Amino acid sequence: MDSERNFYFLEMNTRLQVEHPITEMVTGVDLVKEQIKIAYGEPLSHRQKDIRRYGAAIECRIYAEDPDNHFFPSAGRITHLKTPAGPGIRDDSGIYEGWTVPIYYDPLLSKSVAWGRNRDEAIQRMRRALSEYQVGGIKTTIPFFQSVLCHEKFLSGDLSTDFIEMCYSQERSKQAATSSREVATIAAALFASKKRDRDPLTVPNAEAPWKLWGRLNAFRNK
Numbered sequence: 001m002d003s004e005r006n007f008y009f010l011e012m013n014t015r016l017q018v019e020h021p022i023t024e025m026v027t028g029v030d031l032v033k034e035q036i037k038i039a040y041g042e043p044l045s046h047r048q049k050d051i052r053r054y055g056a057a058i059e060c061r062i063y064a065e066d067p068d069n070h071f072f073p074s075a076g077r078i079t080h081l082k083t084p085a086g087p088g089i090r091d092d093s094g095i096y097e098g099w100t101v102p103i104y105y106d107p108l109l110s111k112s113v114a115w116g117r118n119r120d121e122a123i124q125r126m127r128r129a130l131s132e133y134q135v136g137g138i139k140t141t142i143p144f145f146q147s148v149l150c151h152e153k154f155l156s157g158d159l160s161t162d163f164i165e166m167c168y169s170q171e172r173s174k175q176a177a178t179s180s181r182e183v184a185t186i187a188a189a190l191f192a193s194k195k196r197d198r199d200p201l202t203v204p205n206a207e208a209p210w211k212l213w214g215r216l217n218a219f220r221n222k
Contacts, residue, residue, distance in 0.1 A: 018061065018111065021092060025057040025115040056119040058126050060145045062093075062133070064107035067144035067168075075103045080136030084129035088115040088122070091129075101138055109140065123149055144168065 001007050020031050029046060038044070065071040081097040093110030101107060114129055116122035130146050148154050151167055 018108075019059055021090060021111055021113045022057045022059050025090065025113055026053045026055060027051055028054070055115055055117045056122045057113060057115045058119075058122045059114075060112045060126065060130065061108060061141070062110045062112055062135070063141045064101045064109055064138050065141055066139035067141055069139075071141070071144075073103070073107045074139035075101045075107070076138045077101075078135060078137050080134060082132065082134040083110070084112065084132040086125075086129070088125045089113070089129045090115070109135070123155070 016031060016035060023029070024031055029051065034044060034046075063071070064074045064076075066074050077100045078095060078097055081095065083091045083093070085091075090113040091110055092113070095101075095109050101109070112126070112129055112133065114122050114126035116125050127146070127149050130142055130149070133142050135142065147168060153159065153163065153167055
């Protein structure tokens with residue numbers, strides 16, 4: 001869509017799309033069932049004018065990929081699996097705990113879908129669903145979606161095709177910088193603690209060095 005709200009199609013596929021659960025959630029129409037009925041020569045169950053949309057839905061494709069390594073595929077055995085549930089949550093998948101993600105096919109694991117009365121509620125439900133989603137043994141795109149769903153540009157709808165490149169990479173850089181500061185802080189605290197253990201006279205805010213020395217000796221004797 002351009003700045004004047006004109007729509008342009010990038011592609012048109014005459015088949016069921018990966019995003020079809022979104023349509024099903026907001027219309028209540030089972031598209032797969034309708035396809036099967038058409039294949040058997042039966043007519044469509046609905047006319048276009050009968051279709052009504054209710055609320056909003058959002059879908060996250062859970063892939064066996066590493067977002068921190070340019071979304072490189074992450075094949076391997078799923079050692080632990082816990083899928084989300086609850087109001088408005090749908091999880092379409094065929095994986096299970098103990099299954100090995102192969103290297104020969106598309107690494108799509110599942111399609112996690114959240115429905116809400118409006119976009120904000122759908123986002124909140126998806127956040128909760130992703131916080132419950134656990135896949136052990138491999139890398140997945142769950143952390144990536146959690147980051148996107150909290151990004152101010154996504155929340156405001158200020159999106160473009162370079163969103164991931166611009167915003168997600170910046171977000172990861174911020175997290176990496178924060179992580180580095182946290183590691184440095186912890187290292188400094190451990191170093192200071194070790195130093196205090198070696199020399200109790202250097203403990204800050206001490207009432208008196210000789211009191212601390214006496215207390216430490218008492219503890220050692222016990």
